[in-house]
Structures are given as C-alpha cells and as structure tokens.
C-alpha cells in the first residue's frame with residue numbers, strides 16, 4: 001500500500017501538460033475495436049482504467065498494439081469480428097469501461113462474464129441492464145443483475161426510447177452503442193446534458209446520429225470506420241493543478257492542450273464565479289473536441305452555490321472544488337449531486353470525512369455538501385479510500401496544510417493521472 005506525502009509549497013510556477021482525457025481514450029479504443037480498419041490513438045491515457053478497456057477488448061480477439069505508453073493502434077474487426085472471451089472480462093475500477101462495454105456486448109451473439117474490483121461491485125448497473133434487457137439482451141447477475149459479477153449474451157436487439165432519470169454519459173453511450181446494432185431507431189433523453197464525447201466521436205467514425213432537444217437518437221445497422229484520434233489533456237486532471245494554483249499564494253501555472261468541451265468546463269465557470277483568475281486560450285480542435293491552454297493565477301476567492309445543470313459539467317471535480325471552497329470567503333453549497341454517492345466511493349461522505357481530518361468544517365447533505373469558507377488546514381494523514389480523485393484532492397490540500405498531508409492508498413491515483421505527484425512537485429517551489 002503506497003503512502004505519499006505532500007509538503008506545503010510557497011508557490012506553484014510553470015508550464016505543464018496533463019495526461020490524455022480518460023473519457024475520450026476509452027471511447028477511441030472501444031470505437032476502434034468495433035470499427036472496420038485501423039484506429040491510431042495519439043495522446044492515449046495510460047491510466048489503469050483505460051488499460052482495463054484495452055485488456056477487455058484484447059480478450060475479445062481485437063489486436064491492440066501500444067507503440068508507446070500514449071500511442072495505441074487498434075486493429076478493428078467490425079462488430080462481427082469480436083469473439084467470445086475465454087475468461088472473465090475484468091474492468092478493474094472503471095465504471096466507464098463496464099457500462100459502455102455492456103452496450104457493445106448487448107448486440108454480440110456470445111456469452112461474456114464481466115467482473116471488476118470491490119468498488120465496481122458496489123456501483124449500480126441496473127441503469128444500463130434494465131434498458132439493455134428491454135432491447136432484447138440476456139443479462140444476469142448479482143441482485144437480479146443490478147451489480148457485478150454479470151453474465152451477458154447479446155444479439156437481436158430492437159431499438160428503444162429511453163428516458164434516463166439521471167444525466168449520465170455512461171448510460172447514454174451504452175445505449176447508443178447497443179442502438180447501433182439494433183433494428184430501428186434508438187432514442188435517449190436525459191434530464192440535463194451529460195458529457196457529449198460519444199456524440200462527437202461517433203460521427204468521426206462515420207456514424208449518423210441526430211442531436212435533439214434533451215437527447216440524441218440514431219438508426220441501427222450502422223458500421224464504424226477506423227480513423228486516427230488525437231486525445232486532448234484531461235480537464236478533470238487539470239482541475240487539480242488549477243485548484244492548487246488558485247489556493248497557493250503567489251502561484252501562476254499554465255496547462256497546455258487541455259480539452260475544453262463545454263460539457264466538461266463547469267469547473268472553469270465555477271472557479272471564475274468564485275473570483276479565480278482562470279484564463280483560457282482556445283488553440284484548436286482535435287477530433288471534434290476543442291483544445292486550449294489554461295493559465296491560472298492565485299486568487300482571493302468567495303464561496304459559491306453549485307447546482308442543477310452545472311453538476312454534470314463538473315461531476316468529477318466536486319472533491320477538489322470542496323478543497324478550494326475551504327479557502328474561499330463565505331460558504332460553498334453544492335446541491336443536486338446525489339450521483340456522487342455511486343462513484344468509485346461515496347464521494348459526498350468521503351470528501352467530508354477526509355477534509356474534516358484537516359480541520360475543515362463540512363456538512364454532508366442528502367445531495368451534496370456545505371463547506372464553511374476560509375479555514376486554515378492542519379496537516380494529517382488522509383486516505384484515498386482507493387478513489388483516485390479523493391487521493392488527489394487530499395494531496396492538493398497538503399500544499400496549504402500546516403505540516404503537509406500524507407495520503408495512504410495513493411496508488412489509486414494511477415487510475416486517471418499517472419505522474420500526478422511528479423507534476424505537482426515539479427510545479428511546487430518550497
């Protein structure tokens with residue numbers, strides 16, 4: 001079990017990049033696997049979650065070469081080229097892998113047994129299992145198929161109209177992937193718009209889809225054609241460095257080539273509303289995704305209320321937002337974020353628990369957090385609970401906590417941001 005210690009910094013200064021976007025890396029490998037022809041992915045995230053995606057598709061007979069850590073070539077075989085895996089498909093810690101992959105498996109005429117780690121075993125799968133069954137897939141599993149381990153046999157799908165009660169890109173993407181293999185039209189509606197990487201990338205692979213008010217639809221029976229994908233830096237990883245630069249006095253940091261998809265930039269809007277000096281320069285578009293450089297200067301901040309359609313636009317950034325909120329004038333209130341309870345951990349209670357160890361005053365509510373502003377943090381031991389984003393949030397708190405913070409189970413950070421500690425320490429002046 002790895003424990004890493006972060007000592008307070010006088011300032012953060014410099015110019016860095018962050019690893020590739022996790023959502024886009026997963027999709028590039030999966031779409032490449034079911035496409036006809038070759039897909040070369042540049043800027044791939046070599047984090048544990050995306051490596052789980054590669055290993056699952058290799059087990060279904062897809063040849064995937066890793067030229068280097070960040071350059072991956074997928075030799076697609078078309079939908080019909082995937083073969084029955086001889087052993088488990090193990091998704092590790094990755095919710096995106098299991099939910100999107102189930103959408104692919106739902107249309108394929110063979111049996112797969114899908115497992116993951118202890119965290120995955122606690123995360124609800126009925127949100128995809130129920131509509132996939134309605135489309136015609138056979139799925140069984142623990143608690144009537146609501147949790148892993150799951151067994152699935154696909155084939156002969158009918159299109160579906162699905163109104164998702166949660167704004168979830170994993171549900172939407174799963175059903176679009178099943179819908180591509182189904183008879184007729186599949187239509188998905190969601191209460192707020194979730195990240196739209198699937199809607200941007202599928203057309204780049206030759207798929208026709210229609211974006212509609214409140215949702216998206218497509219016709220079944222479409223093939224994908226392989227293509228090259230260039231993956232931007234992950235804004236969810238950049239958020240930890242942006243947060244650190246905002247709260248460590250005297251900091252100025254530039255992060256280059258970060259994905260700026262508007263369904264992901266809620267954290268930038270929120271930091272700006274708090275008074276944060278966050279400048280963005282858009283520099284181009286990579287495979288349909290806007291990309292640019294973000295420059296952050298340490299700022300005096302005020303508390304903010306975050307709710308409604310802002311939540312899906314910063315869902316993975318709420319633990320680090322809570323750390324920043326401890327340094328703002330006035331309270332920060334986060335509502336409508338009950339989804340946080342079913343991430344890698346219950347991020348509402350775990351964020352509150354770990355911040356309280358450092359002296360922060362945090363109240364848990366049924367759908368969010370209330371963080372009392374401007375509280376000096378005192379160093380202590382924190383636990384990632386095996387959740388990458390909790391581990392990184394605790395480490396950033398260490399930059400301003402008297403005596404520093406040691407983070408146990410810090411290995412979890414490799415799920416989305418390999419090299420996180422090295423990057424942070426390169427920026428930190430002490």
Ligand SMILES: O=C(O)C1=C[C@@H](OP(=O)(O)O)[C@@H](O)[C@H](O)C1
Nearest residue numbers: 023096167168169170171315316
């Ligand atoms: O589709 C994706 O790549 C993701 C969607 C989000 O989950 P939900 O779809 O459960 O909201 C997000 O939290 C996750 O990190 C990645």
Ligand SMILES: C=C(OP(=O)(O)O)C(=O)O
Nearest residue numbers: 093094095096316343344
């Ligand atoms: C929730 C996350 O990922 P996933 O759902 O893919 O496990 C995350 O990266 O914060």
